[in-house]
């Protein structure tokens with residue numbers, strides 16, 4: 001299989017030829033941020049929103065963006081052109097750069113920019129037909145989950161709990177509230193109203209979350225952005241997760257209990273169908 005096209009500090013090269021210093025602060029400290037952008041039929045999906053979030057993450061960690069918006073777009077276009085596939089997941093990572101190990105950083109460092117274009121993983125049919133299974137865990141992440149930071153240790157440990165329970169995603173619980181998944185946002189349907197946690201420092205402001213809210217508006221379905229008590233997870237009519245790669249998936253089991261009748265619900269189906277229409 002041929003290697004994925006990649007980009008490192010101004011150069012386009014095959015993924016396996018990319019090398020960074022062990023003194024890169026991304027490697028030493030997890031000091032960096034990332035973005036993941038899906039591409040359908042060679043067209044980046046919601047690109048402007050992803051680039052805005054990239055810019056915001058950089059500002060929040062006090063790194064000056066090494067590229068302008070048009071340069072980021074050019075980088076993405078070049079990776080798409082170099083790819084064999086037309087449906088892609090473009091991963092972009094910016095770290096603070098390379099320096100002798102010291103918590104203190106200089107303000108004039110040169111950021112390391114890495115990007116790669118991988119084939120977009122297909123959402124398994126059985127996830128759409130039968131729904132997915134979720135588990136819950138205590139959210140042990142820091143208080144700035146709104147930054148798309150590469151330091152994902154708590155997310156990884158949480159995700160592994162799902163995998164070990166033969167589930168797909170783990171929902172993070174903090175102060176008795178259900179916030180989001182380890183790598184996705186959470187939606188819940190109760191008496192015809194859809195709920196999702198508001199944008200604050202405790203969740204990642206998902207691009208797919210925003211898109212799903214727009215779809216619900218288009219469908220004339222009320223969506224409230226408010227805290228979701230943990231026990232609502234066990235008494236909801238529907239539960240969904242959203243992310244760029246998973247799109248919108250219905251969960252039919254949580255912590256080994258059925259969600260409603262254990263089948264993907266009607267509100268999800270309408271939202272999913274409209275999502276597919278907009279993608280094309």
Ligand code: PDD
Nearest residue numbers: 182183184185204206207208209243244
């Ligand atoms: N994860 N919340 C968290 C913690 C996430 O890591 C993600 C995405 C989301 C959904 O964001 P979006 O809709 O913009 O993809 C929410 C990506 C896909 C990842 O880490 O690979």
